[in-house]
Amino acid sequence: MNSPALKTALAYHEAWTGKDFERAMTYIADDIVCDAPAGRIEGADAYRAFMGPFVGMLVRAEIIAAFGDDDTAVLMYDTETVPVKRAPGAECVTVENGKITYSRFIFDRAPFEAARRAAT
Structure with missing residues (x-):
C-alpha cells in the first residue's frame, strides 16, 4: 500500500461508507x-449534491478490489442501500496533493430507477 493515490481513495471510501460524509x-x-x-x-458543491443522497441511503459496502499508483487509483465495491440490496460500483480516480480531482464513477442506474418506480 505504497500508492499515494490508493491511500487517498481508500480514506475517502472509508469515510463515506462509514457515513462520515463531511470527512469524505x-x-x-x-x-x-x-x-x-x-x-x-463539476465542482465540490455539485459532487456533494450527487453523492450525499446515496450516502444517506447506504446500508453497507464491501471492497472487492483496489489498485493504485502515484496518481491514479481504482476501487471496485459492492454496496447495499435501502432501496437496492446489491449495487456494485467502481471508481477510477485521479489524485493530486491528497485530493481527488477527477472521478470516473461507474454503476448501474437501472435497479435504482426500478426501485423508485416501485415506490410510487
Missing part, C-alpha cells in the same frame, strides 16, 4: 470533475 468531502478537490452515468458533475 475533505478528500475532494474544490474543482473536482466526475463523469458518472447521469453525466458530468
Whole structure:
C-alpha cells in the first residue's frame, strides 16, 4: 500500500461508507470533475449534491478490489442501500496533493430507477 493515490481513495471510501460524509468531502478537490452515468458533475458543491443522497441511503459496502499508483487509483465495491440490496460500483480516480480531482464513477442506474418506480 505504497500508492499515494490508493491511500487517498481508500480514506475517502472509508469515510463515506462509514457515513462520515463531511470527512469524505475533505478528500475532494474544490474543482473536482466526475463523469458518472447521469453525466458530468463539476465542482465540490455539485459532487456533494450527487453523492450525499446515496450516502444517506447506504446500508453497507464491501471492497472487492483496489489498485493504485502515484496518481491514479481504482476501487471496485459492492454496496447495499435501502432501496437496492446489491449495487456494485467502481471508481477510477485521479489524485493530486491528497485530493481527488477527477472521478470516473461507474454503476448501474437501472435497479435504482426500478426501485423508485416501485415506490410510487
